[in-house]
Amino acid sequence: MSDDFILDTDDLGRRMDGAMANLRTEFASLRTGRASASMLEPIQVEAYGQMTPINQVGTVNVPEPRMVTVNVWDKGLVNKVEKAIRESGLGINPQMNGTIIMLPIPELNEERRRELTKVAGDYAERARVAVRNVRRDGMDQIKRAKDQMSEDDQKLWETEVQEMTDKYIKMVDESLETKQAEIMQV
CATH class of the missing domain: 3.30.1360.40 (Gyrase A; domain 2)
Structure with missing residues (x-):
């Protein structure tokens, strides 16, 4: 076995950044009053x-x-x-x-604010799905290259991809929390 497999984590990061950028754009289009x-x-x-x-x-x-x-x-x-x-x-x-x-721009009533927080939640869920799809692609690349690396290397790459995914999911959750607080602020 040769240990020449290198996962392009920069590409995975760029794609996850793209999901975050898309989320920010969608959040910007939500009216907050x-x-x-x-x-x-x-x-x-x-x-x-x-x-x-x-x-x-x-x-x-x-x-x-x-x-x-x-x-x-x-x-x-x-x-x-x-x-x-x-x-x-x-x-x-x-x-x-x-x-x-x-x-x-009229004041937002309580009912409209609640609707907007749900819409923000939907946007965040789409971003989470996009991040998870990038994670799945990374894991698939690792599985396809299983013959080119040791089990320890495989675990190392999988851990790195999972940590990256967790970091971006946390960023999505924090963005959602901030946006929902902004929407509910009277």
Whole structure:
């Protein structure tokens, strides 16, 4: 047996980092009662014959803690942008002022806060699943290379992959706790 198997832990780490980055993006799109430009990121507008992110058809600003504005560059797209925001499911009622669309952020009621914490929990669970899938890929690589290493080396690699997984799962759980506290804060 030759001990020339090397598991690419950097690749596994990058993939787990990707799951965390995706989780942060999803958390940023959740409304917490405070205005945030990132809450509009998932919204797509039908512009020039294709779906376009809202930040590519106008400037998104947060002039006040409870107000987001979208300054649409093309007058012809103002109604489409307004319609996309209305249909986005954010629960915000846009107000038009020429090419500027104002989005007053209402206070969240208790029921809506609880719904948002459940949504945050779902996002976190998806991130945990993604991390576990990366773990499974790493473990599969180790099993496939079983002939190339000793049992001790195999256990060592498996332990390393498991420790990495545990670290990222803990990060997901901590992010979820922080986000849920932020949502429930009145």
